[in-house]
Amino acid sequence: MGRAISRALLNYLLLILLVALISGIGIKDYSFYRADMKFSLMPPAERAVIEANASSMGMDPYDYYMRFVAPKDYPTLAMNPLHAGLYVLYHSLFDPDYDYPVPRKLMVVRTLVLTLLAEITIILIGFPLAKLALRKRRLRSTVRFLARVFNGLPVWAVAALFSLLIIMSALPNYLINGLGASTSLTRNLAYMAFPLISIVLVALWEFVEALVILLRDEFGKEYVRAKRAMGLPERRVERHVLRAVMPSFLGFLFQHFVEVSTLALVVDAFFGLFGLGKMLEWGFRISGDLYTLDPDVFFYPIAVFMVVNFFVLLAVTLLSELLTPGGGGVEA
Template structure:
């Protein structure tokens, strides 16, 4: 049943994203069609016929061109937004897994940056390093908070404090530390090199995410474990004379499944932090390419929906696979059995 809910949830998310994406794509294509209409009425020998037809219908010639002529070259204009969105999400996946180096007639929807696996690899590496660090620190904090009521109060206060601080605050703080200290300035000038030598460039980005995301996860884990310690079976096991270590082992085992779900929520939430920090530290991952999807100039605004789709589809697919994996693990590890 839980697996079904996950599939339904992500199906709804996919449809919502497809609708927004399709609306954006149709807007960009329509704008392009209006530009093409200028050349059509200036140079095309059939322009007179089109103008006569538009006048007969009481329409502006430009509008007539976009509605009746442009769909021959841009079939998206005759489709619903949902249909267009699903079409281009599928095209994004096709480009990703079966890329041949070109994107045919809709290449302009990608803008200046062509998505590739390199962006995904760098983001996944950043996400892995950050999440492992967040989980490790959160576990240390939560184990201490379970044992100490005073520290639990501190953890609650810290979680609310750091959750209210935007991640870019710590990015700026680390930039200042790098600038006004002997630390190599290259660490703030974008990702360089290849292989293991690139790991040093992830140090401050990971710390930025760690300072924001670990406290909330630690509080969530602590709440789960404290609730488990309050269950009647814990007192019963203590009354049976079981050693404290064995009792804690039972509590930890019983807490695994709810803790997995707390972690999953945190994993999804920190991806926004990852995108922001990636862009600010110029790590050349999904955050960097997402920023190129929207270009604002003094004269105009350019939105590249296929680049936007590349980032969104990648993250939705990642979260769907991780959610399925967590649910399957939860079914396998559930100590009380599955109802």
């Protein structure tokens, strides 16, 4: 078990470093972009000081500014990409420099609640549906068809259809007008209804199809036929099969959780749930040839999901090891 956890930790550390490296490249480019704009718009008096200092060192004023002056306002300019990425991820998570119109904790809670509700709903619907699809070929074909359809249909398209439904029906328009800073539990849960349905409708069918394939392969193995030949009740046979596929299922479930988290960000931004998806929208804005990146805003959702996914991965790894034969779990 210790080896599996160590391997998971190592893999996640490598993932953090990769994300930090990619983030750092983007941050350094943006810092250079901001510093370049500031130099071009610098008042004559400040420019004269820069030119005098540069001349005394035998340097070009622009090079002097970028090397000695700009890093004071944009510290990531003086860092390598990996250092810059780690710096921004840490800074956005623990020391943000941004005045949020909605409390950050409330935005995190909304996104995580939506994600967990969607994943739990998919599991509760998906397992019975997959077991039924194993026995009914027509339902299995329908599930496969729907999985292909919704794999090619973006979640925002489904969200747009529900938005039109709200507008054209007697449902209250506040369901699509933005939740804002409301802390009412009833209002928050009511507002999540259509975002939740949108995510479940898109993500359910792929989940069911994968589960059907996993269970069908396991039911076809020799030990299952032997247990049935021994006269064991079908319910006990199913328990054996579920115990056997659980480690593989947990690995798939982690990947599915990450996918659902991404859908939650998209739906959140579309419906104005004011969660982490809205924060991403605030953090990166483009207007013509100009763009604005607020690192503390844009990278905060990334940092949050890396922390959340780390604990989910750790829990999945522990459960997988306990349920693997010889891993400490109880025999079925």
